[in-house]
Amino acid sequence: MMNAEEVAVGLIVLNGGKLVGRTRIQKQAYLLHRCGGNFGLQFTYHRYGPYCFELVGGLNDARAEGRIEVEEEIGRHGVAYAIFRSGERAGIPQCLGDLEADGARNLLNKMKGISDIVLELAATIVFLRDEWDYFGKDRIDPEEETRKRKPLKSTDERISAARKLLQELGLNSVPANA
């Protein structure tokens, strides 16, 4: 079991010292947790897929302790987004939960270039499949359920990319009734 602050700092450092967006950090944390990180954090169903409130606290603590820096930048359409950078006191993690640092870094590399929406869909499919208890779970596969809940985001192309990512991470999407 790892505390949320260590997970937050570790994720940023192992991403090369920079991570953009709050959604991205949440989804990466969840996927890594499921890839064997076993962080001991509680993820719950959220509008944008699995979400961990403790991780938000961990980010705040890490920022307060100078282990990470958070910048808010203005993107297109004048909307701000958060950039997380490792700070001077971040340290170099030897592991991330039960994953060796190198192993975690390799998994994070597989998520590079994958859009936030695809990460969200991939994390949601796994979460609905293995953790969240939705009615009809015995007959509705998690991919179909994800499409129902996120009808606009779940284009065929994105679902296909999510499926591919899950295969690469070793978290293959298997329908609950298969």
Place this chain on the structure above:
Amino acid sequence: MGIESEHSRKSFRIRDPIHGLIRFGGSGHEHRDRTDLIAWRLLNTKEFQRLRRIRQLGFSDLVFPGATHSRLAHSIGVYHMARRLADVIAQRKGSEHNEDRERVVLLAALLHDVGHGPFSHVFEAVGEAVGIRRRHEEWSAEIVRGETGINKVLRDECERLPGQIEILLKENEPKDIYGAIVSSQFDADRLDYILRDRLMTGVDFGHIDLDWLLDCLEVGTVTIGEDKPHEAPCLYLGPKGVQVAEEYLEARSRLYRMVYMHKTTRAAERMLGELLRRVAEKFADLPFAQSEPVARYLVSEAPTLRSYLALDDSTVWAALSIYSGCSDPRISELATRLMERRLYKCVDVGTKDTEGGNLFSRFRLALGNLDAASHCLFDDATVVPYKWYNFEDESALNKVLVKSQNDMPEPEDILNVSEIVEVLKKERRIQRAYVPRANIEALRRTLEEVK
């Protein structure tokens, strides 16, 4: 509200403290009147009547004694607001208005809270902690789909209706402009609860000019998507609506700070959460757990819809009365304190950072060796009154969109035109500890020491 004579009457009426007279039927519009009649039948099902026994604001009446309004009253208000929003859409869309879709959305608005449990968010959090990984949205969908009076009323009208409503209740994003009635910044739920919670708590801030706001709402499209930009339908406010949008967001922000996150209410919630977790842990193997509905639900490996629908605020209060005589001293103490409103007191740590790092983390660490903190409950929450969403994906539809000039090609985020909203986008963190009054000084001293 009997339904026995519904066929012989043209309409039914309810008086509401927020919206005045809410009429079901009698509008002269056949399609809407038929929807109203279904809504009226839904109101009279036992699953909907259960909401009469669930308070909208849980423990808030411990601080604001007037805040005893039920989820039933709120749900009726939401239905009324949904009709007003649907009228705006119908007026703007003219002949393109889809009456069948409107019906699904209005009934979904009425039923959106039907799956709430007692002391909703506390109960859900305890449920999750003990392995019941199901939120009220899942229960709402199941109440609509499963063998219930609500399902029967809907199927009597149309076999497909329960499935259509179930999907809408589960959707995390509005699929079309009608979906915005149940899920958007100006959805019917928010419009009603802001007005209702303000009135019932008696707070004297947060007035919203609702008529003006609705009159300024327009139907349009906004371009979203980085890779493949496309147009998505949205509700937005015209140039004269910017100020009322600010009022609306400010009202929500202040309600969060001064009502929903009130230290005393949160203390009671933390105490109930701790109590129920302990009940689930201690009673799991006792026969008692099978006879008392709250414990039965919490210790069940696979709770059924029936066991869930047996729960409401009154069953929790009745359980507290039983728990107050429990042999476990912690359960007994917490139950008795809640019943007598002898709540834990709050040490507000604030969000100050010190040279040694985050104050709350250090405070918690320091409390580890303190006997007076053995029963301490913590609260660490973040509130963002106006969340940022980008235009990269469909979450853009959760923005407050405005056209500050009539000739703008498409609406923009209110952040671009409002300094007030610029302030509201900042995260506010709450960090508190709660202990019995006798221990409060010891905690305050510890806090001073670590500062």
